[in-house]
Amino acid sequence: MEKKFKFTNERIKALPANPPNAKGTDLEVSDTEVIGLKCLSGKSGSKRWLLRYTSQAGRKTSIAIGRFPDIDVTLARKIARKHLQQIAEGHDPKAERDEIKKIPTVSQFFWDIYLPLIKGKNKSWKLDQQRFEYFIGPAFGDMRFEEVTAAQVQQFQxxxxxxxxxxxxxxxxxxxxxLALLKTICAHAVRLGLVEVNQPAKIQLFRENNVRTRFLDLEESQALIKVARNYKKQTAGALVIMLLLTGCRSSELRFATYDNLDLDKRTLIIPPEQTKNKRGRVVYLTDLALETLALMPKVRGNPYIFPGEKKGRPICDIRFSFRAMLLQAGITDVENICIHTLRHTTASNMVSAGFSLNEVKAQLAHQSIQSSERYAKLSLRSIQNTSQKVSDLFQI
Known part of the structure; x- marks a missing residue:
């Protein structure tokens, strides 16, 4: 058979396995486009890429590129050309890769490099740590990045x-x-030159069908505020009320401090590090908001407006208190409601009351009007009003 030809995915796919009685382990063919690029077909039919070259010291050597079809012809050529460029510049890619093999496993990389880096940038780093500990670490922790294949990631998913x-x-x-965390970790390894290809990036995410569309209507919101005012845990009750009144995210209020509160100007500053889009904003406080804050007990030595039980810390997760308040307010489908529903509720009721989408965008500090548009679609009352207006057009 022809041992030297222009590689294509179709021809490599059709390359036969090395015969069982062959003297060598692999059947080797050469690419006419990139000098030194080889494809080796084993006796089992598996195919792998190899670049043969002469080092600066004059020794003939080779470097593995990866397996087909995880790496296709186009990518194999790209990697081979990159290695050849390194050789032309006086570097030995295999020697450098041998040095790379001394670097950490996926687990060591996560704990020693990735996690310390994101601790200063990502507020949700603890969630990343948990996801790695419980899921990614047990599956890939002892492997090096070049050993991770797309097929393995698919099975993991x-x-x-x-x-x-x-x-x-x-x-x-x-x-x-x-899976997104695994993709991000591997992307960082690619940027550092520890691996050529982000294999997890080849796997598509699942289609999500669990988006909550439930929100509280005006009557339910009023009932919840009434319960929250008299709730036994005053801080939790006040937080629920303020979330409804402002449309803020829970974390934005939980970590709000007295330093950012100006009662004379009736404002609360949300600093950039506490917002999702890293843009600070000003929350304007109404009479009801000020009245709610006035009832809050100020704890000596605690800078947070909504203090927690731990010394010097803000209030923690209030999901159980929130559930209890919902039930007391006569709202029973609590499985369909979470703390973020309150932000959803503020926006949806604004639309139902006739507020413009630009006003919703400003109140919730959305980056784009598209983020605000989805709330209009969730308002049943708004849809009903629109239908009635259309009907009125044709009234005889």
């Missing part, structure tokens, strides 16, 4: 979908957050 927590399977969104 499918395995996540089969796992259960409290008897219920993980949602597509949960699986996606875990």
């Amino acid at each position: 499918l395995g996540l979908k089969l796992r259960k927590r409290h008897g219920k399977p993980y949602t597509p969104a949960t699986c996606n957050r875990i």
Whole structure:
């Protein structure tokens, strides 16, 4: 058979396995486009890429590029040309790769390089740590990045979908957050030159179908505020009221400090590091908001407006208190409601009351009007009003 030809994916795919009785382990063919680029087909039919070259010291050597089809012809040529450029500049890519092999495993890379880096940039680094500990570490922790294949990542993703927590399977969104973290870790390894290809990036995320569309209507919101005012845990009750009144994210208010509160100007500054889009903003406080804040007990030595039980710390997760308040307010479908629903509620009721999308955008500090548009679609009352107006056009 022809041993030297222009590589294409179709021809490499059709390359036969090396015969079982062959003297050599692999059948080797050469590319006419990139000198030194080889494809080796083993006796099992598996195919791998290799670049043969002469080092600066005059020794003939080779460097593995990866397996087909994980790496296709186009990418194999790109990697080979990069190595040849390094050789022309006086560097030995294999020697450099041997040095790379001394670097950490996926687990060591995460703990020693990735995690310390994101601690100063990402507020949700603790979630990343948990996801790595429980899911990614056990699956890939002992491997080096070049050993991770797309097929393995695909199996890992499918395995996540089969796992259960409290008897219920993980949602597509949960699986996606875990896979997204693995993609991000590998992307950082690529940027540092530890691996050529981000294999997890080849795997598509699951389609998410668990987006909450529930929000509280005006009557439910008023009932919840009434309960929150008299709730036994005063701080939790006040936080719920302020979330409804401002449309802020829970973290924005939980970490708000007295240094950022100006009662004379009736404003609360949300600094950039506490916002999702890293842009600071001003929250203007109404009479009801000021009245709610006035009832808050100020704890000596605690800078937070909503103090927690731990000394010097803000209030923690209030999901259980929130659930209790919902039930007291006569709202029973608590499984469909979370703290973020309050932000959703503020926007949706604004639209129902006739506020413009630009006003919703300003109140919730959205970066684009598209973020505000989805709330208009969720307002049943708005849809009903629109339908009635259309009907009125044709009234006889």
